[in-house]
Amino acid sequence: MKVVKKIKEMQKLADKYRTQKKIIGFVPTMGYLHEGHLSLVRIAKKKSDICVVSIFVNPLQFGPQEDYHIYPRDFPRDKKLLKVLGVDIIFYPEVKEMYPEEQLTFVQVRKLSEGLCGRSRPGHFEGVATVVAKLFNIVKPHIAVFGQKDYQQAVIIKKMVKDLNFDVKIIIAPTVREKDGLACSSRNIYLSEKERKEAVVLYQSLLLAKEMITKGERNPEEIIKEMKKLITTKSSGKIDYIEIVDADTLQPIKEIRGKVCIALAVFFDKARLIDNILVQSG
Ligand code: AMP
Numbered sequence: 001m002k003v004v005k006k007i008k009e010m011q012k013l014a015d016k017y018r019t020q021k022k023i024i025g026f027v028p029t030m031g032y033l034h035e036g037h038l039s040l041v042r043i044a045k046k047k048s049d050i051c052v053v054s055i056f057v058n059p060l061q062f063g064p065q066e067d068y069h070i071y072p073r074d075f076p077r078d079k080k081l082l083k084v085l086g087v088d089i090i091f092y093p094e095v096k097e098m099y100p101e102e103q104l105t106f107v108q109v110r111k112l113s114e115g116l117c118g119r120s121r122p123g124h125f126e127g128v129a130t131v132v133a134k135l136f137n138i139v140k141p142h143i144a145v146f147g148q149k150d151y152q153q154a155v156i157i158k159k160m161v162k163d164l165n166f167d168v169k170i171i172i173a174p175t176v177r178e179k180d181g182l183a184c185s186s187r188n189i190y191l192s193e194k195e196r197k198e199a200v201v202l203y204q205s206l207l208l209a210k211e212m213i214t215k216g217e218r219n220p221e222e223i224i225k226e227m228k229k230l231i232t233t234k235s236s237g238k239i240d241y242i243e244i245v246d247a248d249t250l251q252p253i254k255e256i257r258g259k260v261c262i263a264l265a266v267f268f269d270k271a272r273l274i275d276n277i278l279v280q281s282g
Helices: 007-019 035-046 075-085 116-120 124-139 148-163 186-190 193-198 200-214 220-234
Strands: 002-004 024-029 050-055 089-091 143-147 169-173 238-246 259-268 271-280
Touching (some): 007 089, 007 124, 075 089, 116 238, 148 259, 200 220
Parallel strands (some): 024 143
């Protein structure tokens, strides 16, 4: 397994593999890897000849009051985990390698970026789309795997790829959860023992929503009301948003119909946790 820190070296390797007709599979991450990330790597490996994982905490996607500086990092541990999985290359650039001078070019995916997390994190998805576009031009993958855990992000990247004609196939992989249902996240490390226990209520509220839909509830407001009740009575979490949106357009809906995404963001002190499920209603 090679650790590549320079863009030019990564591009040269990608060109070499492409000349050899090797399929490049890619998983972009911010490191501090958990089972969720590892599941994406396993999928990428299965579908490619050369598996590249990037580890880069991208300053562009963090707001000024957000956790960029304290975001957990542990490269030696990540490296060991990826070696065990048989990853071929870790692309691990420094910030000044990715942004050597002021970046004046940004990728904005309108509409899809405006609601949900985009509303509470202005500029976030512009930062994400921009760094992913850069990474695609550096790693030159045929396939890239993203997690459903960040569903809005995955939908935005798919649209960016379509609109800008990137020659990359995007795969969205299922959310990996801890035994009690909490979605794996690098940010779970911020939780105190008490908050960690309480945080299971997020997934429980999503399951409650799914059950209500299965039983015939079609009014999103009724469902959101019950979810809020559950979260606020069973935890100290502060709800940022709970929304039910069309799974393709990410626009809020007045009536549950077709495939919907139930998404939430909840603060447990400084930890902002997100989760979602997709539900196919009748
Ligand atoms: P991050 O390091 O948080 O930027 O995440 C890197 C990739 O891992 C993104 O595509 C995420 O959607 C994905 N990911 C994060 N958590 C999970 C999870 N629990 N299950 C599946 N994929 C995940």
